[in-house]
Amino acid sequence: MPTPRDIRKRIRAVVSTSQITKAMQMVAAARLRKAQQMVEQSRPYSEKMRLILEQISSASAEVEHPFFQKREVKVRVMVVFTSDRGMCGSFNTNVIRQAVRILKEPGAENIKLVLVGKKGEDYFRRQSWPILKVYKGLQGRMNLEVVRNVTDYLINLFVSGEADHVQLLCTRFKSMVSYKLGIADFLPINPPKADHVVTRQYIFEPDPKKIFDTLMPAYALTIIQMALADSLASEHGTRMIAMSLATRNAEEMVDTLTLQYNKARQGAITKELLEVVSGSEALRG
Amino acid sequence: MFKLSIVSPERTLFEDNVESLIVPGGEGYLGILSHHAPLISTLKVGEITFRDTGKKEISMATSGGFIEVSDNVASILVDTAEFLDEIDLSRAENELHRAEELLNVTVTAADHDRAIHSRDKARNRINLVKKYK
Numbered sequence: 001m002p003t004p005r006d007i008r009k010r011i012r013a014v015v016s017t018s019q020i021t022k023a024m025q026m027v028a029a030a031r032l033r034k035a036q037q038m039v040e041q042s043r044p045y046s047e048k049m050r051l052i053l054e055q056i057s058s059a060s061a062e063v064e065h066p067f068f069q070k071r072e073v074k075v076r077v078m079v080v081f082t083s084d085r086g087m088c089g090s091f092n093t094n095v096i097r098q099a100v101r102i103l104k105e106p107g108a109e110n111i112k113l114v115l116v117g118k119k120g121e122d123y124f125r126r127q128s129w130p131i132l133k134v135y136k137g138l139q140g141r142m143n144l145e146v147v148r149n150v151t152d153y154l155i156n157l158f159v160s161g162e163a164d165h166v167q168l169l170c171t172r173f174k175s176m177v178s179y180k181l182g183i184a185d186f187l188p189i190n191p192p193k194a195d196h197v198v199t200r201q202y203i204f205e206p207d208p209k210k211i212f213d214t215l216m217p218a219y220a221l222t223i224i225q226m227a228l229a230d231s232l233a234s235e236h237g238t239r240m241i242a243m244s245l246a247t248r249n250a251e252e253m254v255d256t257l258t259l260q261y262n263k264a265r266q267g268a269i270t271k272e273l274l275e276v277v278s279g280s281e282a283l284r285g
Numbered sequence: 286m287f288k289l290s291i292v293s294p295e296r297t298l299f300e301d302n303v304e305s306l307i308v309p310g311g312e313g314y315l316g317i318l319s320h321h322a323p324l325i326s327t328l329k330v331g332e333i334t335f336r337d338t339g340k341k342e343i344s345m346a347t348s349g350g351f352i353e354v355s356d357n358v359a360s361i362l363v364d365t366a367e368f369l370d371e372i373d374l375s376r377a378e379n380e381l382h383r384a385e386e387l388l389n390v391t392v393t394a395a396d397h398d399r400a401i402h403s404r405d406k407a408r409n410r411i412n413l414v415k416k417y418k
Contacts, residue, residue: 038295041295041296041297042294042295042296044290044292044297045292045293045294045362046294048292048353048360048362049351049362051353052325052351052353052362055325055353056325144294144295200323200355201323202323202324202325202355203322203323203324203325203326204324204325204326205310205311205312205315205324205325205326205327206311206312206326206327210311210327211311211325211326211327211351214311214327214349214351215327215351218350218351218362218364221294222294225294
């Protein structure tokens with residue numbers, strides 16, 4: 001039977017833990033809001049960009065660009081988006097588990113990894129799969145500089161022929177409590193189809209091909225940016241849920257511990273009373 | 286009068302009706318008024334100027350992007366753009382300095398292009414601030 005003192009100590013410890021988890025929950029909620037805003041705010045840009053792409057590819061029948069080039073896949077690159085920090089429930093575990101599943105598939109021997117996020121690095125450093133590059137230090141915030149670097153690096157790999165197929169493994173944010181984990185093709189890019197849009201007689205300045213050449217890198221950038229924004233939103237969403245669960249568990253624990261403490265305290269008082277009473281009884285006898 | 290929206294990958298910078306618009310097109314500066322023919326063009330480093338419905342002229346420094354005009358709506362996609370009062374002159378001067386130093390040491394063509402681009406960006410910002418001071 002633990003003494004009341006021990007129990008009081010434990011209660012204090014649990015309370016301070018719950019304060020921390022509570023704070024982390026709030027931070028995650030704020031960051032989530034920001035990440036969602038980010039997704040919302042970057043949407044007009046990527047939508048417009050897609051529209052221009054569609055218009056150009058329907059205006060000039062033959063669109064050719066290095067990014068569209070499909071070739072025999074000798075080297076595949078998989079970009080894995082994880083978080084820098086832990087305490088976000090099963091988020092990183094899920095991503096990593098999926099990555100490992102893909103890496104173990106037959107025919108996956110030619111996959112090389114590019115890792116975004118420290119948690120992915122922590123895991124894959126100890127494994128035997130080849131890692132090309134690691135990006136970390138995002139701290140759960142959107143950083144366009146990093147997005148640019150990642151995009152430039154991947155484009156370089158693809159254009160120089162070091163990689164023939166680049167895929168992104170990341171989460172798609174659905175709601176606070178759920179996200180979808182999936183793998184998406186990045187390069188080669190599938191030329192957007194413009195069947196459903198009304199094609200207008202645009203004036204192109206300079207010619208469509210030149211516009212295309214400058215448009216494609218920007219388009220690639222938005223794809224990576226969207227992937228990262230989604231991944232961040234999912235991370236913060238999961239962390240928020242995990243932390244609110246932890247806070248609730250801690251509160252429950254404090255309740256049971258308080259009960260235990262009161263019982264122990266009462267027990268001690270009763271015992272003392274009994275001793276006093278039986279002592280005086282003995283004296284009187 | 287037509288609708289103008291200026292968006293960057295991060296956020297929407299401007300969205301309202303304007304009277305006229307001048308942008309640094311890939312082939313030189315373009316003036317756009319209401320009911321312009323459908324147009325898609327690249328933008329170079331330079332100055333975006335538009336006159337809002339109150340006839341007030343507003344300028345921005347941009348580092349390039351795209352413009353799409355159709356149905357009396359002009360959409361500008363910029364890599365980055367700043368309103369005049371957002372430009373940090375001392376930072377731009379530092380950038381310029383660094384880019385010029387980089388130009389002297391770069392070897393590969395890609396690095397050279399990048400250095401030239403950042404030099405032009407910095408110069409553009411400085412020129413704009415001086416022009417409207």
